[in-house]
Amino acid sequence: MQRPLPREAFLQADTYAATRLPVDHATSLIPDAYTSPDFHALEQERLFARTWVPVCLGSDIAGPGDYTVVEVAGRSIIVCRNGSGELRAHHNVCRHRGARLCDGAGKTDRLLHCPYHGWAYDLDGNCRATPHFVPGMVASDARFDRSEMSLHAVRVAQWAFLVFVCLDPSAPGLEEALGDLPARLSGYPLEQFRVTRRREYTIAANWKLVAENFVEYYHLPLIHPALLPVSPVEAHYRWQGRGKYSGLCTWPVGSDTADGGWKGLPPAPGVQGRDAESARFAWIFPTAGISVTANHVFVLIARPEGPERTSESAFILTHPDSEAASPDAEADIDTLIGFWDTINREDIAIVERTQCGLRNPAYTGGRMCHRFEEPCHRLQNMVIDAMLGIERTPAGDDAETARRLGPPYGAT
Numbered sequence: 215m216q217r218p219l220p221r222e223a224f225l226q227a228d229t230y231a232a233t234r235l236p237v238d239h240a241t242s243l244i245p246d247a248y249t250s251p252d253f254h255a256l257e258q259e260r261l262f263a264r265t266w267v268p269v270c271l272g273s274d275i276a277g278p279g280d281y282t283v284v285e286v287a288g289r290s291i292i293v294c295r296n297g298s299g300e301l302r303a304h305h306n307v308c309r310h311r312g313a314r315l316c317d318g319a320g321k322t323d324r325l326l327h328c329p330y331h332g333w334a335y336d337l338d339g340n341c342r343a344t345p346h347f348v349p350g351m352v353a354s355d356a357r358f359d360r361s362e363m364s365l366h367a368v369r370v371a372q373w374a375f376l377v378f379v380c381l382d383p384s385a386p387g388l389e390e391a392l393g394d395l396p397a398r399l400s401g402y403p404l405e406q407f408r409v410t411r412r413r414e415y416t417i418a419a420n421w422k423l424v425a426e427n428f429v430e431y432y433h434l435p436l437i438h439p440a441l442l443p444v445s446p447v448e449a450h451y452r453w454q455g456r457g458k459y460s461g462l463c464t465w466p467v468g469s470d471t472a473d474g475g476w477k478g479l480p481p482a483p484g485v486q487g488r489d490a491e492s493a494r495f496a497w498i499f500p501t502a503g504i505s506v507t508a509n510h511v512f513v514l515i516a517r518p519e520g521p522e523r524t525s526e527s528a529f530i531l532t533h534p535d536s537e538a539a540s541p542d543a544e545a546d547i548d549t550l551i552g553f554w555d556t557i558n559r560e561d562i563a564i565v566e567r568t569q570c571g572l573r574n575p576a577y578t579g580g581r582m583c584h585r586f587e588e589p590c591h592r593l594q595n596m597v598i599d600a601m602l603g604i605e606r607t608p609a610g611d612d613a614e615t616a617r618r619l620g621p622p623y624g625a626t
């Protein structure tokens with residue numbers, strides 16, 4: 215394969231033929247998908263502008279009037295709660311002459327004001343003020359109706375602690391995209407977990423390398439020596455149902471060591487049976503990773519900032535009852551974030567190193583190992599679907615795969 219491929223090739227099924235094969239036969243996604251500005255631009259439109267994209271946590275906009283500005287596929291979007299606390303999202307562009315309305319995050323009593331000429335919008339997007347643009351100042355034969363000047367709406371929905379937006383009005387709903395993941399995680403009181411630590415990272419690598427690295431545990435022994443006692447390779451299993459996600463689990467989670475671990479804080483109330491002994495991992499396509507344990511959740515939200523650059527917000531979520539039950543909850547949570555921060559930095563270093571390798575045109579893709587890399591193959595094929603304009607929700611493991619590679623107590 216000649217590299218780089220021409221732009222048209224990224225829209226042709228033939229280009230991806232080797233990755234479409236069953237994973238035992240497959241070659242990984244074309245390296246240009248991680249390095250090419252053309253691929254990145256197409257991916258923004260064909261993937262990010264057409265699917266549900268995780269953008270923030272529900273707690274970032276906890277109450278009425280809270281808003282935060284996010285970016286998806288190059289569009290700036292205001293995500294907010296209206297006066298009744300309901301989620302809303304609007305394109306962050308004034309309907310007058312197109313100024314950007316808001317920056318950052320904040321809280322407003324009632325209206326968002328455009329900084330240019332003062333048009334104002336309520337949190338439902340309705341245009342409420344157009345200074346000097348009133349009957350008597352508009353020619354009698356010129357029609358001007360404020361009710362036609364609402365902000366352009368964006369679809370928004372929340373599952374558990376994650377808020378998603380979707381720029382495509384015709385895409386299937388968020389429930390379809392998540393598939394059976396909410397049911398699989400229904401044993402955890404996810405709505406009650408709250409953010410207790412946050413970290414920011416910038417990564418000199420494509421967002422897909424971050425996602426793929428999250429879902430394969432082939433790299434554990436060499437990259438995460440301190441994680442091995444807590445989450446041994448042989449305790450990892452596939453945990454895959456229908457939905458736009460790649461899932462796996464660790465069972466049973468090992469005890470903490472001097473390097474840290476996941477068991478310091480008491481478990482959240484009501485987490486029982488295998489859930490209490492497991493860690494559940496899911497990369498929610500395209501850009502959120504969640505690691506759910508009995509006593510905390512670690513969340514990553516990645517944001518592509520170019521073909522070779524990604525920013526990432528990381529959160530520790532814990533349950534108020536776990537904190538109340540601990541003699542020193544702050545120290546327990548510090549241990550958790552310290553442990554995760556170490557793991558995440560190890561992941562970032564190897565992902566950046568992979569990005570460097572992928573730039574070399576001598577590399578044209580590599581073979582994938584079923585036991586460990588089927589979750590990567592699944593994600594790569596979701597990317598290919600998007601590039602080719604194929605809308606589908608991937609199926610879960612068949613019974614034989616679940617029996618062979620799923621947890622020994624069954625697939626759930």
Ligand code: FES
Nearest residue numbers: 308310311328331
């Ligand atoms: S561009 Fe917003 S009020 Fe003029």
Ligand SMILES: [Fe+2]
Nearest residue numbers: 427437438561
């Ligand atoms: Fe890792």
